[in-house]
Amino acid sequence: MSSKVVSTHDAVAALSFKTLAAGGMHMHNNPMAVVFEIVRQERRIERLITSPSAALAADVLIGAGLVDEVATSYIGFEHLGLAPCFRRAAEAGAVRVLNLDEASITHGLYAGASGLPFAVLPPALELSDVWRSNPTGYRKVIDPFTGVAVLATEAIRPDVAVIHAAEADERGTAWLAGASFTDRLMAMASKRVVVQAERVVSSQTMKEHPAGSTIPGFLVTAVVEAPGGCRPTASHGNYAYDEAALQEYLRMARTAEGFAEWMPRAVPAAR
Amino acid sequence: MSSKVVSTHDAVAALSFKTLAAGGMHMHNNPMAVVFEIVRQERRIERLITSPSAALAADVLIGAGLVDEVATSYIGFEHLGLAPCFRRAAEAGAVRVLNLDEASITHGLYAGASGLPFAVLPPALELSDVWRSNPTGYRKVIDPFTGVAVLATEAIRPDVAVIHAAEADERGTAWLAGASFTDRLMAMASKRVVVQAERVVSSQTMKEHPAGSTIPGFLVTAVVEAPGGCRPTASHGNYAYDEAALQEYLRMARTAEGFAEWMPRAVPAAR
């Protein structure tokens, strides 16, 4: 049986995409090993799709100048501060921001994972300015049961999702330790899935994990073994985020020059 | 802290509902203890909502003449045979059948759990006769992104859901052992939830269960301790279905008289 385990280089080199989704929430489970490789290979991302709350993975891709537009509801570092590259690029107009909220991302991914043509949203969402600020992402639809106009958003079907897992086996089945956030949904919504795993394990080990904590291998295109692959963000069940390293990033990435200096340290082979 | 654990009698007597959803799939995890009590108290159900594949719980409620209409995609006993009371009532026109399919039930419950005004469906579902046979459950809606008419179904928001759990604690948090089918989704979509549990356990025990296998207590109205409460259907992780007893049911319930004879045996206090 052929294995889906490949090198990070080969996994990224084999990908063809316009839209890319990156998993993780805040400073947790950011798939940095693959993200750094995407930077190294300078792969352009027409649209980056984030989880409801992105952090380092999105900020680095934007900082590297690879992202044309980003569909997101939050990019930041929670109590540690704002996302420096996202902020700089958005303020300068260097990246186009497609504003969503967590409901639109979640229900949009659900629609993508389910083959639904679009996603209807709860009525409350109309009251915020989010949908007004993103005319490509939102439309009004007439509820056929009541005749009332309600808000709808696009189904999200990324070409590729990059997801961090604690374990994966050779056939691609992956186990997400701790909180899986929206990562499993993202994998189900995406045409191809690259899993970076702390450990490649036997299928025998994999089958001990509970329902709803795994991604079945038939949805996974490639597995990359990447111990420590979330650093300096946390890998649930494996290591905490490195607050000092994140603080250093936030300090250095405040300028384009500082970010350019930080990158090769974080990605030895980059540039 | 007040406990949500009450007697089966009191749990059912306290309920006010027009629409009732019953959990379980096929001959597994049918919440029979509460269902039998509903029969004993002769509670009328304007609309019974089933999981994608209902069996004994639905057939008994229909056989008892308590159900005006049933929204379902399947009522049967898998390899053991057809559902005798459902079949008889539907053929006679004694119960109104609102035809759905598993996608409409699942996406309808998702919409109910999420406060979505309705549920959009995958395009394929238009090709079957299901939606044409149920004009109250389905409408066409114009996809606002493409202008194409697509199929939509009602959000499902049962007044009450009755769910079987392996364990529950006094605060209502419940653990569904084995496969949870659509039961957690049903609980999330329903205004009130009655949990029947094999065992009432401490909250300390409850917290060991993995994410996505529980129903949080704040969604649960009442807990009933019902060891063996799924019999003769299976309770995942606890006991298998009793094939001989189910076969006997299928044989006896073939006629209204046989069903009337079977009921008091299964429900000692009934009638």
Next chain:
Amino acid sequence: MNGWTTSELMAAEMSRHIADGEVAIMGAVSALPMAACRLAQATHAPASWFVAGGSGAVNPHATPLPQSSCDDRLLDAACVLPLPEVVMLEGRGDVFDVFFAGGLQIDAFGNTNLERIGRAEHPRLKGPGGVGLSFLPLAGRVVIYTMTHDPRTLVEQVDFVSGPAKSLTGRGPVLIVTPLCTMDFDPDTGRARLRTVHPGVTADQVRAATGFALAVQDSVPETEPPSRRDLEVLRRLA
């Protein structure tokens, strides 16, 4: 009975229609397709996958195989998807290569019916309902199976379309497997035609047992019987 049962012959035949690496799915009353999938994994398609119906189990290991598609013994598996996620993925149209489907009625075009026999009002027989058969247009291929080959089951036109023959993203029905024969579909007319007869069965017997006009070629090959290896595997699962 040349040393194998009709079920074994059918399971072996069905297994041959799963290619290595493919993903199969099935609904209720799935002992036969589950056996076929397990046989495929044990023989020519070790990297194939299957999702065991309502249990959400992916590649269950249970031996023997339980009769019910929702049995908790199926959860000893490569991994388990919560059922709502199985339903979600069925909608994608690019996940499941083979969908095993049955019906109270199966018609000449491969439409299936689990809803009713007779009219909507006071049907002669109210079936259980179609569950997930409305997803068939999104499967790569549909393999239809029935344990009952008679003119009331194999009909010219179903009374109700639970499982549409028309496909949106795949090839639609490619095979019907019955206790008497296998059928495939004429690409020009879309109608079922006799493909093989099971050992000991004649084309005339099949024609007489079929409720629609069945196209029959001059010489119809026999269905390949299960090999010794097939039988070893199938009997361990039974």
Next chain:
Amino acid sequence: MNGWTTSELMAAEMSRHIADGEVAIMGAVSALPMAACRLAQATHAPASWFVAGGSGAVNPHATPLPQSSCDDRLLDAACVLPLPEVVMLEGRGDVFDVFFAGGLQIDAFGNTNLERIGRAEHPRLKGPGGVGLSFLPLAGRVVIYTMTHDPRTLVEQVDFVSGPAKSLTGRGPVLIVTPLCTMDFDPDTGRARLRTVHPGVTADQVRAATGFALAVQDSVPETEPPSRRDLEVLRRLA
């Protein structure tokens, strides 16, 4: 510093707005509301619930409390909901009684903004985004908190509505808690008004630090300081 920090005072005040049996929810940067919820559970509201943001943890037990709302230490909890289900339930409008919300800007009506300061094109400050603040209209009550009480944060009108003050199913914003004071809302005008000043703070100081015209009554009571018991609990969590 009368023996407690501003954060402790704020947490204690916020905890009083959770009644027994209620369900609270919060987003990111939630150390303060998490402490408030834990304090409520340890004192007057033992049967209250809270969902710790992105982790999906229901009533986490972690002591001390992690800073990040998504920390895996939070998963030691009464139970854990997968995050998509938290988002689902937020849409129901009858599940969450109290929603703790923050903002880069908070306006006189209780609208909150995490999106940007300045215009859409080339904003002066691009914020992170509003995540779940657009769900505020479906919460029973909204409690707004900020660690920064200055005229750039408390403004007459937000530049972008991430969290609407208008409610669909509840009462909307009922309280703003800052390092200087608490505010509630005038039922007639809908505008924030000074409710209490923290010990040692004057109404004039609050007015000067507020970017909108703040209604101030003649005599403004002091915010009730945390009790000894409150401080014991809060310091165990810190």
